[in-house]
Amino acid sequence: MAQTDFSVGIGGAAGQGVATPGTLLAKLFVRRGLHINAYNAYQSIIRGGHTFLTIRTGEAPVRCMGDELEMLIPLNQDTMDRHVRRMRPGSAVLFDGGKVKPEGAADGVQLCPLPLAQLAKSPLHYNTAAVAAVLRLVGVECRPFEEMLAEQFERKGDAVVAENVAVARAGYEYAGAHFRPYPFALPDTGKPLAVATGNECLAMGGVAAGVKFYCAYPMSPSTGVLMWMARHARQLGIMVRQVEDEIAVINMAIGAAHTGCRAMCATSGGGFALMTEALGAAAMMEIPVVCINVQRAGPATGVPTKTEQGDLWQVLGAGQGDYPRLIAAPISIADCFHTIPQIFNLADRFQCPGIVLADLLESEGFSSLDPAELDFNPPRDRGELIGLDGSPVPSGEGYERYRQTESGVAPRALPGTPGHAHVVATDEHDERGVLISDEFTDPHKRQAIMERRQRKMDGALPLIDPPRVAGAADAEVTLVGWGSTWGVIAEAVEKLEREGIRANHLQVKWMVPLHVEAIQQALAKARKIVIVENNYSGQFARYLRSETGLVADAHIRKYDGEPFLPHHVVEGVRKVLAGKTKKYVPVHEIRV
Amino acid sequence: MAQTDFSVGIGGAAGQGVATPGTLLAKLFVRRGLHINAYNAYQSIIRGGHTFLTIRTGEAPVRCMGDELEMLIPLNQDTMDRHVRRMRPGSAVLFDGGKVKPEGAADGVQLCPLPLAQLAKSPLHYNTAAVAAVLRLVGVECRPFEEMLAEQFERKGDAVVAENVAVARAGYEYAGAHFRPYPFALPDTGKPLAVATGNECLAMGGVAAGVKFYCAYPMSPSTGVLMWMARHARQLGIMVRQVEDEIAVINMAIGAAHTGCRAMCATSGGGFALMTEALGAAAMMEIPVVCINVQRAGPATGVPTKTEQGDLWQVLGAGQGDYPRLIAAPISIADCFHTIPQIFNLADRFQCPGIVLADLLESEGFSSLDPAELDFNPPRDRGELIGLDGSPVPSGEGYERYRQTESGVAPRALPGTPGHAHVVATDEHDERGVLISDEFTDPHKRQAIMERRQRKMDGALPLIDPPRVAGAADAEVTLVGWGSTWGVIAEAVEKLEREGIRANHLQVKWMVPLHVEAIQQALAKARKIVIVENNYSGQFARYLRSETGLVADAHIRKYDGEPFLPHHVVEGVRKVLAGKTKKYVPVHEIRV
Amino acid sequence: MAGPGVTETRTALVKKPRRAPLPVKEFKGKAEPDWCPGCGDFGVLNALKSAVAELGLRPHEVLTISGIGCSSNLPGYINTYGMHTLHGRALAVASGAQLGNHGLKVVVTGGDGDGFGIGGNHFVHAMRRNLDLTYIVMDNQIYGLTTGQVSPTSRKGMKTKSTPHGSVENPVNAIPLAIVCGATYVARGFSGQQKHLIELIKGAIEHKGFAFVDVFSPCVTYNKENTHEFFKQRTKKLEEMGHDPADFHAAIEKGGLWGDVIPIGLFYRNAEAPALDELEPVLAEGGPLAHRPLDVSDENARAVIAELM
Amino acid sequence: MAGPGVTETRTALVKKPRRAPLPVKEFKGKAEPDWCPGCGDFGVLNALKSAVAELGLRPHEVLTISGIGCSSNLPGYINTYGMHTLHGRALAVASGAQLGNHGLKVVVTGGDGDGFGIGGNHFVHAMRRNLDLTYIVMDNQIYGLTTGQVSPTSRKGMKTKSTPHGSVENPVNAIPLAIVCGATYVARGFSGQQKHLIELIKGAIEHKGFAFVDVFSPCVTYNKENTHEFFKQRTKKLEEMGHDPADFHAAIEKGGLWGDVIPIGLFYRNAEAPALDELEPVLAEGGPLAHRPLDVSDENARAVIAELM
Numbered sequence A, B: 001m002a003q004t005d006f007s008v009g010i011g012g013a014a015g016q017g018v019a020t021p022g023t024l025l026a027k028l029f030v031r032r033g034l035h036i037n038a039y040n041a042y043q044s045i046i047r048g049g050h051t052f053l054t055i056r057t058g059e060a061p062v063r064c065m066g067d068e069l070e071m072l073i074p075l076n077q078d079t080m081d082r083h084v085r086r087m088r089p090g091s092a093v094l095f096d097g098g099k100v101k102p103e104g105a106a107d108g109v110q111l112c113p114l115p116l117a118q119l120a121k122s123p124l125h126y127n128t129a130a131v132a133a134v135l136r137l138v139g140v141e142c143r144p145f146e147e148m149l150a151e152q153f154e155r156k157g158d159a160v161v162a163e164n165v166a167v168a169r170a171g172y173e174y175a176g177a178h179f180r181p182y183p184f185a186l187p188d189t190g191k192p193l194a195v196a197t198g199n200e201c202l203a204m205g206g207v208a209a210g211v212k213f214y215c216a217y218p219m220s221p222s223t224g225v226l227m228w229m230a231r232h233a234r235q236l237g238i239m240v241r242q243v244e245d246e247i248a249v250i251n252m253a254i255g256a257a258h259t260g261c262r263a264m265c266a267t268s269g270g271g272f273a274l275m276t277e278a279l280g281a282a283a284m285m286e287i288p289v290v291c292i293n294v295q296r297a298g299p300a301t302g303v304p305t306k307t308e309q310g311d312l313w314q315v316l317g318a319g320q321g322d323y324p325r326l327i328a329a330p331i332s333i334a335d336c337f338h339t340i341p342q343i344f345n346l347a348d349r350f351q352c353p354g355i356v357l358a359d360l361l362e363s364e365g366f367s368s369l370d371p372a373e374l375d376f377n378p379p380r381d382r383g384e385l386i387g388l389d390g391s392p393v394p395s396g397e398g399y400e401r402y403r404q405t406e407s408g409v410a411p412r413a414l415p416g417t418p419g420h421a422h423v424v425a426t427d428e429h430d431e432r433g434v435l436i437s438d439e440f441t442d443p444h445k446r447q448a449i450m451e452r453r454q455r456k457m458d459g460a461l462p463l464i465d466p467p468r469v470a471g472a473a474d475a476e477v478t479l480v481g482w483g484s485t486w487g488v489i490a491e492a493v494e495k496l497e498r499e500g501i502r503a504n505h506l507q508v509k510w511m512v513p514l515h516v517e518a519i520q521q522a523l524a525k526a527r528k529i530v531i532v533e534n535n536y537s538g539q540f541a542r543y544l545r546s547e548t549g550l551v552a553d554a555h556i557r558k559y560d561g562e563p564f565l566p567h568h569v570v571e572g573v574r575k576v577l578a579g580k581t582k583k584y585v586p587v588h589e590i591r592v
Numbered sequence C, D: 001m002a003g004p005g006v007t008e009t010r011t012a013l014v015k016k017p018r019r020a021p022l023p024v025k026e027f028k029g030k031a032e033p034d035w036c037p038g039c040g041d042f043g044v045l046n047a048l049k050s051a052v053a054e055l056g057l058r059p060h061e062v063l064t065i066s067g068i069g070c071s072s073n074l075p076g077y078i079n080t081y082g083m084h085t086l087h088g089r090a091l092a093v094a095s096g097a098q099l100g101n102h103g104l105k106v107v108v109t110g111g112d113g114d115g116f117g118i119g120g121n122h123f124v125h126a127m128r129r130n131l132d133l134t135y136i137v138m139d140n141q142i143y144g145l146t147t148g149q150v151s152p153t154s155r156k157g158m159k160t161k162s163t164p165h166g167s168v169e170n171p172v173n174a175i176p177l178a179i180v181c182g183a184t185y186v187a188r189g190f191s192g193q194q195k196h197l198i199e200l201i202k203g204a205i206e207h208k209g210f211a212f213v214d215v216f217s218p219c220v221t222y223n224k225e226n227t228h229e230f231f232k233q234r235t236k237k238l239e240e241m242g243h244d245p246a247d248f249h250a251a252i253e254k255g256g257l258w259g260d261v262i263p264i265g266l267f268y269r270n271a272e273a274p275a276l277d278e279l280e281p282v283l284a285e286g287g288p289l290a291h292r293p294l295d296v297s298d299e300n301a302r303a304v305i306a307e308l309m
């Protein structure tokens, strides 16, 4: 039997609560052990405008929101008008029959008007009725939903629970009586999954890394990390602080990191810009600190609620001068979780800042996760530390914080450790931490120190998995992406395969250090390289060329604030293979 | 007759006043119509350490400080000890015989102890005696120096003048009586020149551009611009402000620029890091503003008084997202002057920020300038402006600040202009300036707006001179540099020629927009490309590769805080041609 | 000077005849406010529009500058020149704009986070310089646009999305802060008190020097503590409390009150202190900098070159 | 807790027996100060070394954090742990460090430009949080390291390299500012009054909460107005003026004086206000964060995952 692949889109004005039915459905799906991937195309606006949430589910892992909807739930007329024409025969449109009029639906699209005012006494319960109706149409029993409502309203007393359950049943029954269910039923795999947003994964990744100090200044689309951290601070023993600005954020994190805490912060591009000076300072003082930049559409304030991969050059050029830094772009929501402990281990080991380059697609999207994969005690490498509680403290005789070593790394004594007092400085300094800038400048020393610091990255590279090509070795076309586009490109590759176009796929996660040779080898035999990225100028393509000399044959780019859908990539590849273009920019179907 | 090429090095501890005799000699030279180039290797330290000023002079333009000294003036023993061994036969060492002992001088080096305590009553006059002695040795009459002293001390009265003149004469005569003059005499070309530091040139370039608003926060090595501006503010009618931090600096400059002023600011890498967010904002609001980043050795606070070309990637990646910006790296001290009006014209015309990437070598060095080339009223292009005083104001009916145009540029109405009220915003906005981020997001609009903004750079490129290869077309090796290294590379090319190695030279000034095709063509026939730059990671080489695909055959790099000397480049080329290395890093002779 | 802005000396300013008021609708902006229904910011927008209209200012004479936040969207909703700058940077941009063309009336608007959080340093320094700006903060004790995190004016104990167990920090006390920093007109309004607020804003715009108006402007969506009702019950006009705005120490004391009575009105005014543009000799004559010719006189060029020779 | 820093509750702190003083030479740093002969900063360095020595603190228990400036070179000259951070960022880094290991004594040192100029926002916010820090500003009314530009504390009219015709701005008045911002120990010293300064610094270090000590520390090279002599003639001890450091308004008033008499001493103290680390429940038990184990208990892991299912 074919695998289930079911997508539902819920749209309305901001403030209409698109998220509520979305969250309910997501939970119901994952509790059945179904995978999901969801994306909420929302806006800064508090009320009005147009937001649209897509949830896609199936037995197999779902890597992106996909191209098509099996079900549309327009909460207002505007959503109906924008989207109904895109619904294919066999799909269904579920709406408040008393409020929204369907017009322009294709033949074979089932129109399902729910008489919400009849089914529920209060508009507060409309979502409940609608969700129940969805369940009926996808052949899922109502009981799990009733249980969920019971959990949710437990604290409000039996009457409230009963009322909600009654509305659910009414919606369920009405749908059974009046609408035609889909020809398939959503299965229950028997292995319940978890669901989380990318922001939650980043926060939980911090927990898994052992973060003890988190500070931030709110900035969409990274604020979710702060809010998760704040909610769990006391339970998990994490110091969480919102402070005056992003400059304070990064500097406080550096201060806490210097005392020995694993310290983390998150922001978006504008806040990151303000942190760049301090990241260089962390590198100079050799203090490991992790900073997450959740990219949104720029430049400047830009489009705060829209996605983009537009900050690669910003992080590559963050701060003056050359200094060692780690930069990783997680390739999925789940990878947001795993990337944090990974980068902390490297940052601790090489005593330098780590930058995580996520984006709104990941941070505000949500995905199913296998709970078994959420390892909250992954391997932790603190690097060479002196004075960490419990560890034996040497005498300190002759201790040099910045000793010249082959690896470039020297042991880091934590403040408070007897016998190891030293100064860490943002001015250039010698082995003991004494300034050479003010005291006495010596070009030979300076040269050796620069080389030592930079040398650290040589040690980091072998600890990072090299990117590998997925798919057929003899593909006609190799799609290259970085960071969050992994899922959509992977799906595009499958779609192309179905169209008879053999494609394979290289996704790069670690920007610095970059596996130059591995990438060169991986792409050496590629017949046509097409780089896919969510920005205007081809930031990754240009960076890849700068480091590896690889010149792509063509590019697929998007910079309209919305993420790629698989068919954008497919169409781009088709155009490229047909020789029609070397740069394809898809036109986004208005969903928002 | 061979051209004069005379270099003198003056060294001592900070606070010993190395600069005073340096400035006097520089003025004396340029007043004779001789060219000069000077570099002061100094330190943050206020007292102590080691500073060393090199002045080189000759009839022909002097492009860098050169490799050799004809004269050494050690003001303390430390300087003597460090430098005397590097003096060649035929050179001279002039020093305070009562204080400094010469040791280790090669045969043929003339030792010239001056009995300063006898020649001058007060140590305040030691410099006067020493300068006079130099003049005697280089066959220059004393009178112009006496006149200079008279000018300098005029305000202090005749007695002081007389005292100084007497000391000068004593030094002059003592040198005549006891030391052997050089076998040449410094000529007087009869065409007096001017002398200025790069910082002064940047400031005066601002004046020539018509800057009306200058603000800054002090930061070495850019503070000279602020100090020059502050001194001349009232005379020239320029608003000069020192404000609370660099974030305020750039934002105030943007505010002033928006009202119609040409507004400028200068800083170094750390301050620039703090400005990056606002530069993106200027691009988004489409306000022309010019920001100078005078690079110093990084990362972080780094070595504040040492030079480096380490901020190229910082300016390329300044701020989140893709946006149009102009980036120029002046290739000499004189070019610092000319670059400012050039970039203002482009910034005004294309309504975007302009970034000037100078460095300490230029900013703190000084050079002779032909006064005729200091055009304070160069062509000025304000771009399309509405409401500038005196210009006729259209009705404003249907005015759209951000109209979609072919060039990407739409006329800019200045605040205060009747009928044209509009909002400029850092959020994405439509033609009228109305936010599309909060109001209503439309991916198609967003895409078109991004394309319009970026399109502006297409118009800028043809207005910029493409870089050209200087020297033999059939050279064995092509040296490629950028920014401040023009002079030292040009001289290295000549030195190589003398050694029988045919080299030519491409110096790139404009980083953005980059003349990709012109550079590709210029280098298409190059037999061996060697990129010379003053940083660790080859920031320009990597950028050049990212934009043009050109891969250099070898690199000459330096990141010890000191600038290249011609022989560093020559040695590097020799090693590269001999196949000994693909990356040559010279070891700086300790001069500092 | 025929430029759009005209230099006015303090005397001229004081003597200037009152202009005829304009209809408020002249100030209707290009976009409709997208604030939540009931948001306090509507009241501030209306008061500002009324104030400029009543003062007879014409739209092109006013430059409204904001940062980023719900409140900072204001320039889009008023028909004047506007700049919607970066989060926290409105006062810095405004400082440059005011000095660039000191003939403009520069009004700065924004939120408590924008002004006292990330923008705190510009706030402190713009005040000590006594720049001729009107600064209106829509103080809702919360970060509205980012959906409800703690703000520098959130009271201790307040539960927000970033302090779910209650904030443990003392708030910034903006009024005493402004007074000791050197603002020369320091007032507080409540968006629920339109007439009073209009007068405070008019006074601020007419004041030559830094005029700060902190306005309680409730966020109905994310601040459930400091509501319209909360302020309605507590705010009391200083004019009714016998307060003398010339009394520095009393102003600080009154500014620190926060309890059953929270004073609104004019806390402090110093009409004598010269504004920065009055002290800056470069502005003494020649009109707004923005409209001066760029040419360098031969005399000046020669003088500058002479120094180098 | 066997960690190098130990959590101390307010009571424990107060009850803690006085430690035997250490010899001052124990605090001699790795480098010799490179300050100009006669620089006021020597006196501040000596006073700080004496203060920590007299309090019996051991070098490894103290973390001295500075920004960038002549004065900010101090950490290199004292044998404690040190961080020589970025210009203006010392207080932010220190805030993180103090919360990261609240068993350390964190002393922040720097200049007037560093602290009140570029660092102004951190200054304002660190004080309202009442972080347990000692903040010593070597206030020379000038930018020393960058060779003599105007500073936020330069007096109006002062000629500097960036204001060659005299500054036209009012200076920041740090003492009243600190008081209204919420600092709980606010003092001013003079580097020429060693004993007095040592006592002020000792008091600051022993104070639980934000202790600010503004120190007149003349720059002999670039400030020819506010010289040692200038301060010697004008400074007068508050202790001799009958000032009560509990009196908020008197403290602000005294802090504003600048003339023939310029008060030094303890302006204001509030010994009752809890410091941030005392208010933060996460620190209530378990010792310094920096030394807590990173492992996540199964219970916590399960609870977090359960929320997602």
Ligand SMILES: Cc1ncc(C[n+]2csc(CCOP(=O)(O)OP(=O)(O)O)c2C)c(N)n1
Binding pocket: A217, A218, A219, A220, A246, A270, A271, A274, A301, C068, C069, C070, C071, C072, C087, C110, C111, C112, C113, C114, C115, C138, C140, C142, C143, C144, C145, C146, C151, C219
């Ligand atoms: C540098 C930067 N950091 C953070 C943000 C995100 N941000 C936008 S508005 C805002 C705070 C809004 O609060 P406030 O200024 O009080 O305005 P309100 O929305 O409450 O009116 C923040 C943190 C940003 N735009 N830029």
Ligand SMILES: Cc1ncc(C[n+]2csc(CCOP(=O)(O)OP(=O)(O)O)c2C)c(N)n1
Binding pocket: B217, B218, B219, B220, B246, B270, B271, B274, B301, D068, D069, D070, D071, D072, D087, D110, D111, D112, D113, D114, D115, D138, D140, D142, D143, D144, D145, D146, D151, D219
């Ligand atoms: C971001 C940044 N801007 C500017 C500077 C340059 N800078 C170094 S120290 C300093 C000011 C020094 O003044 P102050 O803090 O008063 O210390 P002082 O030297 O007088 O002791 C400045 C502007 C810098 N290092 N970093």
Ligand code: SF4
Binding pocket: A046, C034, C035, C036, C038, C039, C040, C041, C070, C071, C140, C144, C145, C218, C219, C220, C221, C222
């Ligand atoms: S979120 Fe709050 S501040 Fe923002 S518009 Fe709504 S009510 Fe106003």
Ligand code: SF4
Binding pocket: B046, D034, D035, D036, D038, D039, D040, D041, D070, D071, D140, D144, D145, D218, D219, D220, D221, D222
């Ligand atoms: S320049 Fe001034 S502050 Fe700096 S060391 Fe010298 S005297 Fe002290």
Ligand SMILES: [Mg+2]
Binding pocket: C069, C111, C112, C113, C138, C139, C140, C141, C142, C143, C144, C151
């Ligand atoms: Mg607010």
Ligand SMILES: [Mg+2]
Binding pocket: D069, D111, D112, D113, D138, D139, D140, D141, D142, D143, D144, D151
């Ligand atoms: Mg100072």
